[in-house]
Amino acid sequence: MSKQLPLVAMDACCAPLTREPLTQDQAVELSHLFKAMADPVRLRLLSLIASHAGGEACVCDLTDAFDLTGPTISHHLKVLRESGLITGDRRGTWIYYRVHPEVLARLSAVLTTTGEAVTA
């Protein structure tokens, strides 16, 4: 923990998919992020954290929302953490997680179709 996020996707991957083909490296970078979100539990975790009051949520709040054991939730949080989508910091007894909105925004930008003539 507190192993800071790599921010791998911060300079790779830029232009929208509809504008120009991804390079191999960009595709690999992006695929890690999409893989982190390619699970219903992690998507719900992400949305629970992102939409929580104050922009952060403690693990105890998150665990209650699922019919899964603690270690499983912990595993999913680790995947999200290592992908750079969230960070957690301990404050006293509890650990609080928050999202990195700039990573979400970057993904959103890659998928955008505005200003494109993709439908020919």
Add this chain to the structure above:
Amino acid sequence: MSKQLPLVAMDACCAPLTREPLTQDQAVELSHLFKAMADPVRLRLLSLIASHAGGEACVCDLTDAFDLTGPTISHHLKVLRESGLITGDRRGTWIYYRVHPEVLARLSAVLTTTGEAVTA
């Protein structure tokens, strides 16, 4: 083929992740789309198709861009097709694929962070 796309994600999943938590059903729907994109080959296929002149590309164009066998490309195209991200139609000898921009746009909207106070 020509088995029309389910468009599964067209009414599920709407509000941005940062605005409100996803329901279980929404998360499952979305995870299928993200899973389809959670592979470098499929991401590149998607970007090659989406950014190709005319908004569509024939499989022969796509296969040449990878060091993979035809069946493997075909498999990835099937995953993209079944997720509703692309459709293919045969015209004479060749099969042309094009993206569904509205599905990409929907994903982009789910990830957007604009107008949110997510960083508290």
Add this chain to the structure above:
DNA sequence: TCCTTGGATAGATACTTGTCTAAGTAGACA
């Protein structure tokens, strides 16, 4: 110091997935 609670790590197992080779299907052309 010991105990309790919040959360992570380790290791095992069942399931999923990316890739291949081999075989099949669909259209074009002679």
Add this chain to the structure above:
DNA sequence: TGTCTACTTAGACAAGTATCTATCCAAGGA
């Protein structure tokens, strides 16, 4: 009809992953 090309399907196998139980670490309170 037969053959060639373009692409898909079927089946197998190695690698990855989601989940569990058991265990461990950190912080707080008696």
